[in-house]
Amino acid sequence: MRDERRCADGAKAGRRARKAEWEARKAEWRAAEKARKARGDAPDYGSGPMGPPNAFTLLPWLLLGMGALSNIVHGETPNPWIGALGLLLFNSLYVTLVFRAFDQRARQAAATRWCLVALGAVTCAMAAVYGGSWMLFFPLLGLATGAVVRGRRLGQVMLGISALAGVIGGLREGWDALGIVYGTFLSGMVTAAILALAETVRELRDTRQELARAAVDQERLRFSRDLHDLLGHTLSVIVVKSEAARRIAPRDMEAALGQVRDIETVGRQALTEIREAVTGYREASLASELDRARGALTAAGIEPLVRQSGPPLPPQAAALLGWVVREAATNAVRHSEATTCEIEVRGGAERVRLVITDDGRGTGTTPPGSGLTGLAERLAAAGGTLTGGPVPGGGFRVSAELPVETAVGVEEGATP
Template sequence: MAAAGPPAPVGRLGPFFAVVWLFFLLDPLSEGWSRRDTVAGWVGVAATVVFAVVYMWLWLRSRADRARMIEAPPLRWSIGYVGALVVLGGVMVASLGETGLTSVVYIGVGLVMVFPPRVAWPLVVALVVVTIGLSAVEGWGSQVGTAFGLLAASVAVFGLRTVMSRNIELVDAYRRNENLVVENERTRFARDLHDILGHSLTVITVKAELAGRLMDVDPERARAEVADLERLSRDALADVRRAVDGYREITLPGELSRARLALEAGGIVARVPNTTDDVPGELRELFAWTVREGVTNVLRHSRAGTCEILLGPTSAEVRDDGVGCGDGPGPGAGAGPGAGAGLTGLRERAVAAGATVVTRDLSPGFSVAVVAR
């Protein structure tokens, strides 16, 4: 059963069409009125009116439940209302005779409306058998027509209920898909924000530390580093704004240039390719993220003296000669320095592009590579 939501307003035409079908109760009502000089006549009239009210209440309640995405009402509620219809129908038959059998059509419809099919259909069939059996009552005609009307109405309402149930399932599936899309977008945004801010803040931290050390020994160089800090902060802010707007503007040449500046600022010898001509267009963004994540980890964790970036038609690698920390070669092997959200995000991107992340402990040093399949 789908989770219940806030009640939806019942359309105006729905109750009107339901009231129209109460037209067939005019026969027992008229029969009771013709016997108004007897107690049985008044009992029949009262029972018919109450029967119509209970049936409409059941119909409106069932329709409201469907609007609230409730496929089946509580069993106790269903038994109570259908039981009331059965009792009132019995009073109609007892007080009005054959004319009161009109109630069985409405009872059959009520059974199909509120009970699951495995319960409703045996009860409908039993009601059909009882109705046909009443043909044997002296003075009553054949009830085959009434039984056929009962069965036809039940089948029609079952078809309507089936369509409504399918609509509930479709709406529920649509809502689940919406939630999944939102969750995936949140995960993507968190990953991108980590990658963008993680790299930028790491470089800013390194430059801030360098500027602090140079403040007394080389004020000119320190001022240059502070100017770089301002530029990097503005770049980071722009990157975050692009991420919030749903854009991810990242280029391989741009990341190589940033990597060179960041490594040199951290006192690490940078060996960076001068060209990206060998890298096919469909892998450039993935390799750019590889360079960003690899260099960020080098700056954060490696304590390296040298960092080398290698690019090829099917692979991008960032390696250093630092402390190293891995479990050996292989796809996804080793925690590596900085393993966590950054490498997890890189692996997700690699999988989406049909590539594999390979980490290696070089002893000394560490390597992060993305290899296209």
């Protein structure tokens, strides 16, 4: 009983969800038509709110039993009370099955299978006893079977029901029963195909919505990474230059004003980069990031040693390594208390390697922060690797290795 109650509750919830989806679809279509009319466009009669098939779309087929009902009413059926009871039982089982067929849990329940068996027994009994218009209940049985049975078993079940209809129809109607056999098999297979197609469309719609949500989440992750990398580096440079201006202002005002001008330049550049990051068109160039790293390290009192060898890099690989240079230089300025920082880029025919080593405390970025973690994810998506950790004897080293031919579609920061 509990299973039956749960199935019934699930069926009710499914019907409420489908009704809500139908109402939302109608509201969306009406809004679109209202906007179309406001623009002066012609009505679009082909894009109305066509809802997915449901149990109510299968109920009108019960009109096939009107011939049997007419025979009972006009007294043309022997033992009319038995015929009326059979007709009532058939309709009740049919309605129960078609409503349970549109809820997955109810459709797969054992009670649904027993209802289908009972419907088949009633159909065979009434067709064998009365024949004639009662044979039309076999196509209805096929329709209910196509709505309930799915997968590979459907073909076998429909062949069995069609054969049973052929045997009973042959005994009662002779060769005229061939149409009943054909209608029984066709009704079941077509119904199953239509419902399977509707479920596939629904799943595709859900998948599209999930992909849209994933794209939004990916864009949020991209923006948070870019914002972290941009502001972390820029604010570190501003802090270092502000401290330098404060130290040298008492003895050299001109030099202090130069630092202030640099702060203004860095701030304006940061505003431009943030706007570009928001619109998604910023690309971190390796050459420009190396120049910025030199300036930031020098302003912090750290001697930069930059060495670069190998052929020119593709834009994708250069952009990814530019982000690594920016993050590692920012960490050296903020955490290392180093005196020197060595940046080495070694390019080859297939892979390029970037190594950034400082002689500071070696503990400022262990465990790695969100910046290095995000960069490791970016490089991993492009087939590369990123490692970072203390150097024996003091210092910190960040190593990045990347294929020269990175995939065009790989995310590299804010590059579209």
